[in-house]
Amino acid sequence: MALTNYRPKRAIVYTSVTGNTEQLAEMLQTAMLNQGLQSMLYRIEDFPLTALTSFDTLLIGTYTWGSGEIPEEMRDLYEAIERLDRKELQTAAFGTGDSFFAEFCGAVDRFRDMLYMKTQLVATLKVELMPQPSDSRRCEKLVELIKLQGMQLFFSEDQGDR
Numbered sequence: 001m002a003l004t005n006y007r008p009k010r011a012i013v014y015t016s017v018t019g020n021t022e023q024l025a026e027m028l029q030t031a032m033l034n035q036g037l038q039s040m041l042y043r044i045e046d047f048p049l050t051a052l053t054s055f056d057t058l059l060i061g062t063y064t065w066g067s068g069e070i071p072e073e074m075r076d077l078y079e080a081i082e083r084l085d086r087k088e089l090q091t092a093a094f095g096t097g098d099s100f101f102a103e104f105c106g107a108v109d110r111f112r113d114m115l116y117m118k119t120q121l122v123a124t125l126k127v128e129l130m131p132q133p134s135d136s137r138r139c140e141k142l143v144e145l146i147k148l149q150g151m152q153l154f155f156s157e158d159q160g161d162r
C-alpha cells in the first residue's frame with residue numbers, strides 16, 4: 001500500500017429486534033467519529049454483501065437467539081466472511097445478551113471464533129441487555145484498538161511494498 005490518501009472503508013453491521021444491539025451499534029459509531037474514523041452504519045438487511053471485499057474494517061453486532069445461537073439473518077454474513085478468508089480484513093464482534101441464559105452472548109462468541117481464524121480480529125464487546133452510559137467508555141476502548149491495529153496493518157503493508 002503506497003503512502004497515499006487511501007481511505008479505509010469501514011462499516012458497522014448489526015441486527016437487532018428490540019433495539020439493544022442497535023443502541024450499542026450507534027454508540028460504537030459515535031466512538032468511531034469521536035476518534036476520527038468514518039464508518040457506515042448498516043442494519044444487516046441493508047448491508048451490501050456482494051461488496052464485502054471492498055471493506056477494510058467490519059464491526060459486527062448481534063443479539064443471541066435460542067441457546068447461544070446466531071440469528072438467522074446474520075448467517076449469510078457469517079458464511080461469506082468464512083469463505084472469504086481474508087486476514088487483512090480488520091474485524092470486531094459485539095453484541096447484547098441476557099446473562100439469564102447459559103451462553104451469554106453466545107452469538108458474539110461464535111462470530112469471534114470464526115473471525116479469529118479468518119480475519120484480523122481486534123476485539124469483542126458484550127453488553128448485558130440495554131447499553132448504559134458507562135458502556136460508551138468500553139466502546140471508546142474498542143475503537144482505540146481498531147485505530148491502533150489499523151496503523152500497524154498500514155505500516156506493515158507499507159514495509160512490504162518496498
Ligand SMILES: Cc1cc2nc3c(=O)[nH]c(=O)nc-3n(C[C@H](O)[C@H](O)[C@H](O)COP(=O)(O)O)c2cc1C
Nearest residue numbers: 016017018019020021063064068097098101104105
Ligand atoms: C428466545 C430468546 C432466546 C435468547 N437466548 C439468549 C442466549 O442464549 N444468550 C443470551 O445471552 N441472550 C439470549 N437472549 C436475549 C437477547 O439476546 C437479548 O435480549 C438481546 O439484548 C436482544 O437484543 P436486541 O434488543 O438487539 O434485539 C434470548 C432472547 C430470547 C427472546
